[in-house]
Amino acid sequence: MNNSLSALMVGLPASGKSTYLGALYYLLRKGADPRLSLVELPEERDYAQELEETWLRFRPFERSNLPAPRPLDLALVGPEAGNFEFSIPDITGESYDELWEHGVWRDEVRDLAVEADGILLFIHPGKLIVPELIDVSAKPLGKSPATPWTAERAPTQAVLCDLLESISVERGGWLPRTAIVVSAWDTVDDLGIGPEKWVELQTPLLWQWLTAQGDPFRFETFGVSAQGGDVSDEGVRSELAENPDPLDRLIDGRGANDLIEPLLWVCKR
C-alpha cells in the first residue's frame, strides 16, 4: 500500500457520508477493528471530533453551510495495510447538487476529484428518487399539465451517473477504484438481497454504467449501517441509547459490510 492515499466521497445531500465518517473515526480511534486503527490522533481533529460527537449523541447530521470540503487526515495502521496516511475530506452533498444542477465545480472539490486514489460513492435507500412513469393503463383523473423540468427532480441514478461522468472527464477519461456504499443498509436488508443486487435492481442505469466501463475500472458494492436506525425518531434514539457500547450500532446484518471494508478496498493496490 502507498504511504499516502486519498479518497473522494461522492454523494447527494443526506446520503450518509458524514455519518459514515463520524462512526468510522470513532471505530478507528477506539482501535476496535484489528484490520485498521489510528496510529495517533490527528493534529487537526476539530472536525473529526465534531462528526464523532454528532454520531455519539444520535444527532442527525445537519446540512452543512460550509461549502468547502472539511479535511480529515488520518494516520492509519493495519497488519496487511501497514502504515499510511489517509485523507478522506468530507464534501457536502450540496457541492454535488451544484455540479449536477448547474454544471459548476467547486475548485477544491475538483482538485480532490482529480487527485483521489479511490472513490466512495454513497447512496441512501431512503433518499432514492426513481424514474417512475405515469401509469398509462389507469384512466387519468382529469387533465393536468406537466410542470417544467428542473434538474432537482431528476432520478438519483441519473445524477450519480452524471457525477461519475463529470469526475471521469476531469481525470482525462478514467476513474480510480470506486466503492459503491449503500448507507442505512439495515433499512433494506429484509429484502433478502445483497448490496450488489440492490444497486442493480434499484439503480439499474448506474449499475449498467459501472459494469459497462470494463478494464481497468474497478468497482465493488458495500452495504453499511453506521447509524443503527433513524435517529430523527425519538423512540429509535432511546432504544439505541440503552446499549452502552456505541459500536453495537454498527449493524452487521444480512449482506452488510462493516465500515472498514469499503475503505480497505479503495486503498487496495
Place this chain on the structure above:
Amino acid sequence: MSVENPVPEGEERKVGVDEALESTVEVAESGADRRPLALDAEGANQVAAARRPTVLVLAGDVGSGKTSVYAALYERFGRGPFGGRSFAGSLTIPGFEKRCHGWRLASGASEPAMDHTQPSDLQWLHMRIRDAECEHPIQDLLFGDYDGEIFKGLARGEEPSVDMGFLRRADYVGIGLDGDHLSDPSQREAALENARYLVGALLKDERIADPSVLFLVLTKLDLVEARGEEHRQALERSIHELAQLVEEKSGGFEPPILRLAARSKSERFPLGHGLNELLDLITERPAVHVLSSPPSVSGHDPYTGFKA
C-alpha cells in the same frame, strides 16, 4: 459557450481530449440554470473527432415521434439492459432527463406527453452503449434531435433555415413516419405525400452522403394496431411504396424498415417496443463513413461533416 481556465502568463495551456469536450458543451441560459442539457454542433463535432461515434439523425415532420425515440431509448435503459446491450454513459444525461420528464409521475401530468423540440434546443444527444457481456468495446452514439419544422421546410423545397451539414455526416438517417397519420384515412395521403417529398429532398444534391444511410421508421405502431387490420394493411402498402421510392431514387438500395412504439398507452407494447431493432441496425453493421472521408463541403469539418 466556451469555458476558459486561466493560464499563467508565458505557459502553454495543454488541453486533453476530454477537457476539450467539456469546454465546448453549450449550456442552457435560462435564469440561474446554466447546466448543459445537450451538445451544440461544436460539441458534437468534438465528440465526433475524439470518439468516432455512430451518428443517427431522425428526420420527419413535427410530432412524428423523433424525440420520443431517443427519450424511450434512455428511459428503457433506465430500467435495465435490453437487446443485449447496456448503458455505458452519456455526456448529455440532463438532455435525456428533460426529454423524458413529460412521461414521468414527477411531471405532475395526468397523461404522458412529449414536448416538441424547439429551434432553440441544443440538438445533439450523446450516449455510450456496450454489449451486456462486455466482449466488445463501448460504442459512442450521437443522436441529432432537430426541430421537425426543418424537415417540413426541406420537404417543401424551402431553403433550410439551419445548416444541414449534419445530414452529410450522419451514418444513419431515419425517415420518421407518423403511424397515427399514416393509418388514418383522413390524413394518410397528405402524410404520405410529405414523406415522398422528404425522401426526394434528402436524396437531392448529396444532402446525405450516401443513400444507404437511409431507413424508414414507423412510429406509434400501437396507434396503427388500434385502428385495425384494414388500416394496418393500407399503411403497410404505403410504407412499401415509400421503400420502393427510395430504391428507385437511390439506384437500388432497399431501405430497412423499423416499426416502433416508443411510449405506448397499450400494455401490448412495452416501453421502447422495437428499439432493440434500431440498436441492431445502427450498431451491428459498421458505420458507413467511419473509414472514408465524406465529400468536403464548404464551411464544414472534412472529417466530421459538422459545421466548423
